[in-house]
Amino acid sequence: MRNIKLTIDNQVVVVPEGTTILEAAKKVNIKIPTLCHHPDQKIKANCRICLVETGDDNLDTACSTFVREGMKVNTKSKLVRETQLGVLELILANHDQDCLKCVRNGHCELQDLCEKFSISRDDIEIIPPHDIVIDSKAMDLLNPAIVRDYSKCIKCNRCVEVCREVQDASILAGAFRSTDYTVQPAYGKTLSQTLCTYCGQCAVVCPVGAIYEKSEIQQVWDAIDNPNLHVVVQVAPAVRISIGEEFGFKPGTAVTGKTVSALRRLGFDQVFDTNFTADLTIIEEGYELIDRISNHKTLPMITSCSPGWINYMEGFFPEVIDHVSTCKSPQQMFGTLSKTYYSKTRGIHPSKIYSVSIMPCTAKKFEAKRDEMMTNGIPDVDAVLTTRELAKLIKTAGIDFANLKDEEFDNPFGITTGAAAIFGATGGVMEAALRTVYEVLTDKELPEINFYDVRGMEGIKESSVKIGDLEVKIAVAHGLSNARKLMEQVKDGKSPYHFIEIMSCLGGCIGGGGQPICTEKCIKDQRISGIYYMDQNMPIRKSHENPYIQKLYEDFLVEPNSHVAHELLHTHYSARHL
Amino acid sequence: MKRIVSFITENFEKEVLESFEISSGLLRASNMTEDEIIEEISLSGLKGRGGAAYPTGKKLAQSAVFKSDVKYLICNADEGEPGTFKDRDLLKYDALGVFEGMVISALAVRATDGILYLREEYSFLIDELENILSQMRSKKILGHNILDTGLNFDISIFSGAGAYICGEGTSLIESIEGKPGRPRNKPPYTKEQGLFMKPTLLNNVETYAAINAIMKNGYEEFIKYGTEKSPGTKLISLCGNVNSPGTYEIPFGVTLKEIIEKIGNGVKNERNVKFVQIGGISGPLILGKNLDIPFTYEDFDKIDVSMGSGAILVVDDQTDILDFLDAVQAFFKHESCGKCTPCREGNRQLLNVLARMRKGIETESDIVNIERIAKTMKYASFCGLGQTAPTALLSAIKNCPEEIFRRGEQHA
Ligand SMILES: Cc1cc2nc3c(=O)[nH]c(=O)nc-3n(C[C@H](O)[C@H](O)[C@H](O)COP(=O)(O)O)c2cc1C
Ligand code: SF4
Ligand code: SF4
Ligand code: SF4
Ligand code: SF4
Ligand code: FES
Numbered sequence: 001m002r003n004i005k006l007t008i009d010n011q012v013v014v015v016p017e018g019t020t021i022l023e024a025a026k027k028v029n030i031k032i033p034t035l036c037h038h039p040d041q042k043i044k045a046n047c048r049i050c051l052v053e054t055g056d057d058n059l060d061t062a063c064s065t066f067v068r069e070g071m072k073v074n075t076k077s078k079l080v081r082e083t084q085l086g087v088l089e090l091i092l093a094n095h096d097q098d099c100l101k102c103v104r105n106g107h108c109e110l111q112d113l114c115e116k117f118s119i120s121r122d123d124i125e126i127i128p129p130h131d132i133v134i135d136s137k138a139m140d141l142l143n144p145a146i147v148r149d150y151s152k153c154i155k156c157n158r159c160v161e162v163c164r165e166v167q168d169a170s171i172l173a174g175a176f177r178s179t180d181y182t183v184q185p186a187y188g189k190t191l192s193q194t195l196c197t198y199c200g201q202c203a204v205v206c207p208v209g210a211i212y213e214k215s216e217i218q219q220v221w222d223a224i225d226n227p228n229l230h231v232v233v234q235v236a237p238a239v240r241i242s243i244g245e246e247f248g249f250k251p252g253t254a255v256t257g258k259t260v261s262a263l264r265r266l267g268f269d270q271v272f273d274t275n276f277t278a279d280l281t282i283i284e285e286g287y288e289l290i291d292r293i294s295n296h297k298t299l300p301m302i303t304s305c306s307p308g309w310i311n312y313m314e315g316f317f318p319e320v321i322d323h324v325s326t327c328k329s330p331q332q333m334f335g336t337l338s339k340t341y342y343s344k345t346r347g348i349h350p351s352k353i354y355s356v357s358i359m360p361c362t363a364k365k366f367e368a369k370r371d372e373m374m375t376n377g378i379p380d381v382d383a384v385l386t387t388r389e390l391a392k393l394i395k396t397a398g399i400d401f402a403n404l405k406d407e408e409f410d411n412p413f414g415i416t417t418g419a420a421a422i423f424g425a426t427g428g429v430m431e432a433a434l435r436t437v438y439e440v441l442t443d444k445e446l447p448e449i450n451f452y453d454v455r456g457m458e459g460i461k462e463s464s465v466k467i468g469d470l471e472v473k474i475a476v477a478h479g480l481s482n483a484r485k486l487m488e489q490v491k492d493g494k495s496p497y498h499f500i501e502i503m504s505c506l507g508g509c510i511g512g513g514g515q516p517i518c519t520e521k522c523i524k525d526q527r528i529s530g531i532y533y534m535d536q537n538m539p540i541r542k543s544h545e546n547p548y549i550q551k552l553y554e555d556f557l558v559e560p561n562s563h564v565a566h567e568l569l570h571t572h573y574s575a576r577h578l
Numbered sequence: 579m580k581r582i583v584s585f586i587t588e589n590f591e592k593e594v595l596e597s598f599e600i601s602s603g604l605l606r607a608s609n610m611t612e613d614e615i616i617e618e619i620s621l622s623g624l625k626g627r628g629g630a631a632y633p634t635g636k637k638l639a640q641s642a643v644f645k646s647d648v649k650y651l652i653c654n655a656d657e658g659e660p661g662t663f664k665d666r667d668l669l670k671y672d673a674l675g676v677f678e679g680m681v682i683s684a685l686a687v688r689a690t691d692g693i694l695y696l697r698e699e700y701s702f703l704i705d706e707l708e709n710i711l712s713q714m715r716s717k718k719i720l721g722h723n724i725l726d727t728g729l730n731f732d733i734s735i736f737s738g739a740g741a742y743i744c745g746e747g748t749s750l751i752e753s754i755e756g757k758p759g760r761p762r763n764k765p766p767y768t769k770e771q772g773l774f775m776k777p778t779l780l781n782n783v784e785t786y787a788a789i790n791a792i793m794k795n796g797y798e799e800f801i802k803y804g805t806e807k808s809p810g811t812k813l814i815s816l817c818g819n820v821n822s823p824g825t826y827e828i829p830f831g832v833t834l835k836e837i838i839e840k841i842g843n844g845v846k847n848e849r850n851v852k853f854v855q856i857g858g859i860s861g862p863l864i865l866g867k868n869l870d871i872p873f874t875y876e877d878f879d880k881i882d883v884s885m886g887s888g889a890i891l892v893v894d895d896q897t898d899i900l901d902f903l904d905a906v907q908a909f910f911k912h913e914s915c916g917k918c919t920p921c922r923e924g925n926r927q928l929l930n931v932l933a934r935m936r937k938g939i940e941t942e943s944d945i946v947n948i949e950r951i952a953k954t955m956k957y958a959s960f961c962g963l964g965q966t967a968p969t970a971l972l973s974a975i976k977n978c979p980e981e982i983f984r985r986g987e988q989h990a
Pocket of ligand 3 (some may be wrong): 167201
């Protein structure tokens with residue numbers, strides 16, 4: 001590819017042809033303001049904030065304009081500054097500017113820009129306060145997972161792209177014209193009236209507070225404050241690797257011990273590890289796979305631990321229901337155990353136990369509210385907080401997270417394995433399952449515990465593993481548009497695989513809809529490295545070797561896929577119709 | 579006045595089509611190479627008549643580079659610009675010439691599929707247009723191996739849904755693809771990846787008519803008219819407070835005054851011209867005292883006026899300029915596609931300030947800010963619609979500030 005030489009603010013820059021001005025400017029440490037631009041997405045150029053002067057009296061948007069030989073770019077001329085300010089004011093002219101009450105206060109790209117431009121009402125203002133119009137449609141609060149606050153939307157279309165192209169759900173689109181233009185589900189429906197998967201990817205890419213998780217922080221505080229409730233909390237594998245980012249740690253830093261310690265200080269009675277039930281999932285799912293293979297039942301079997309994927313499958317591919325493992329997700333297995341096994345061993349009535357989970361995911365909120373996830377009308381998991389919500393809770397409580405001493409999880413759901421740790425990354429469930437299935441079926445120790453083929457950000461990964469005489473063919477997909485490709489095969493009876501892992505979100509749970517905002521690909525990469533680093537350093541790395549899992553079967557569940565295990569740890573699915 | 583591009587007769591009656599004959603222009607083109615056709619158009623100095631005035635020969639040459647099994651050639655008959663109706667008259671009175679211009683262009687760029695994108699409001703023309711197309715098919719100047727040139731090319735008609743923005747090339751394409759009419763990002767450019775991502779050539783109705791005329795008469799005949807830098811003739815849509823509004827073909831170089839007085843037979847009720855708006859509602863204003871300017875690209879350039887589609891709206895001295903600007907901005911607020919911030923939000927804010935100005939209660943900062951909002955729209959909007967939405971306003975601020983800033987004065 002040809003190199004292009006240009007100057008940006010009089011600095012000479014040489015970049016390959018096909019580079020945008022925005023990228024070229026970054027090379028020389030010039031940061032041009034952006035809003036609709038997202039590094040993992042296509043060019044949109046609709047917010048118009050990233051203007052630069054490219055010629056006499058001519059402005060172009062840096063995010064969408066490619067460099068040309070000899071170009072002279074000025075990123076801060078008077079015309080640039082004034083016009084950018086004009087654009088910003090026009091965005092604010094249709095924006096409910098109540099930052100103090102906004103979920104994204106402190107994490108908002110629009111707010112950052114305002115700070116950068118020193119927008120203040122004392123300055124010369126283009127739009128006087130009486131001309132600010134907030135004529136958006138009412139908030140959508142009608143589902144348990146995702147809130148849409150239309151008054152905050154700046155119509156950047158990032159959510160539309162992720163929903164359509166990455167998640168293949170096409171729930172959101174731009175409707176109407178001019179000032180009526182709204183990014184919303186078709187025909188103005190609420191999300192609950194669509195086949196929304198509640199994956200929350202739209203929330204993660206939204207630059208402002210227009211899409212976010214439905215908060216259950218208040219419910220959790222109320223439970224903690226209630227002396228009659230025994231409040232237990234579980235922490236998902238992918239949370240410990242990302243929550244540090246909210247407190248100044250580098251992405252991919254595992255802050256497990258500090259998270260446990262913070263949760264104790266918040267007042268949870270017992271702090272448990274979802275990784276424990278991740279191990280349990282592996283045992284149940286592994287034995288289900290063995291059963292399906294040995295008894296020539298429906299194959300390929302597909303994993304079931306990602307609720308965004310389950311929602312997608314029920315809505316878009318109900319034909320494959322019989323292929324999906326009947327195992328509940330680790331969150332729900334934990335919920336059930338907290339109100340059965342744990343309740344029994346501790347002698348606390350299930351109605352007095354309040355089970356909270358900390359999840360990287362918004363779809364988990366929806367999952368916890370499903371009818372199938374209730375016992376006698378009581379939910380197995382009472383409240384689900386996202387990673388972001390937990391960070392807020394910790395900040396509200398004034399806990400100095402970064403300086404906390406590391407603490408250990410409580411038992412009996414505290415000892416876990418490397419197999420459970422990698423649940424948080426795409427390919428992790430597959431790898432964890434293979435570690436167990438191999439040893440159970442062959443009775444031999446795995447020669448190589450690391451399955452590198454299924455790791456990494458490739459959208460669809462394939463491999464095969466020789467287990468005894470059988471060549472087990474496997475595939476891993478993350479991001480629902482990648483899942484679609486594998487499901488088309490399954491639907492047509494043409495899938496060559498025995499076992500398929502699907503994660504709703506790109507990168508797996510580390511890229512979930514409840515994770516710290518602005519999960520770009522480069523941050524996902526770091527979180528994934530962090531996950532495998534954890535696995536490598538775990539004393540036990542196979543689920544079936546977890547001594548507490550073995551004890552749980554001895555004391556309570558009898559054996560994998562037993563009657564009681566089926567009763568408590570498995571579920572069923574049904575087609576979702578509009 | 580002799581007409582060469584249009585066949586509009588003096589009394590605006592339709593020429594009889596019974597004497598249907600293959601035009602000499604198309605016959606001539608069928609014996610030329612692609613390069614020769616393009617060269618001829620380039621020599622004529624023809625510029626796009628849809629508004630942007632891009633040299634047509636150059637556009638054909640750029641399009642010819644992209645070879646493909648399917649290549650689209652679109653005729654833009656969206657004509658949504660208020661005050662512009664020349665394309666309607668061309669299609670009404672000489673659609674054959676337009677279609678032949680399309681076939682000639684298809685020969686030049688080896689296009690396979692022609693589409694006439696017809697403004698919804700012009701659907702009353704469809705039956706007649708289809709009739710002409712089928713006659714063309716039976717004469718074998720549409721269809722397989724046209725005039726033994728090896729070119730397979732046919733034309734279909736697509737009816738728009740009545741949005742002004744769909745006249746903009748990429749929105750028009752989105753609209754044909756069944757999507758909402760909103761402009762696309764470039765690159766990729768239409769000429770390379772346009773309709774259904776295939777190479778696409780898009781021209782205005784009048785541009786195709788002119789191509790036909792040039793092929794028929796030779797470029798030498800065409801450039802006998804007009805000026806050196808604006809050769810040939812142009813269709814104008816003359817309207818507003820004139821006695822004889824209508825579509826006329828004029829040679830470039832006639833002054834606005836001559837147009838109003840000689841062609842339009844003067845201002846209605848013998849009033850004075852307050853201003854004219856050039857090129858439709860997205861165009862600038864020229865004050866009544868400055869009408870000696872010749873109608874050419876180069877003279878308009880000098881005063882920073884773009885000719886646009888060639889519409890001339892004459893406004894007499896009874897009209898309140900603020901009422902006029904309010905109507906302009908209301909039009910744009912209605913037609914903005916909503917995609918980008920400056921245009922989506924800017925029009926409504928301009929209307930807010932204009933409303934105060936009309937009541938005479940504008941504030942000091944309104945006076946500063948109306949221009950700043952307008953400039954933000956001009957410099958920052960995604961497409962031509964938003965970029966030109968404040969053109970009339972900005973030119974009023976520049977040319978007659980005393981007419982619009984009348985603070986405290988009660989009017990309207
Ligand atoms: C908002 C907007 C509306 C337009 N409407 C028309 C139209 O109605 N007819 C037209 O020919 N060109 C229209 N154009 C210009 C087209 O984008 C394009 O430049 C033109 O059709 C190219 O043909 P030409 O080179 O023959 O002029 C419009 C442009 C904009 C930005
Ligand atoms: S979205 Fe951002 S700018 Fe808007 S209110 Fe929330 S924090 Fe403030
Ligand atoms: S939650 Fe997922 S499926 Fe639902 S709208 Fe957002 S991105 Fe689309
Ligand atoms: S909801 Fe957020 S991501 Fe979607 S268009 Fe609005 S501001 Fe952009
Ligand atoms: S300027 Fe922007 S909002 Fe206006 S029509 Fe063009 S793209 Fe749409
Ligand atoms: S960031 Fe470039 S236009 Fe939005």
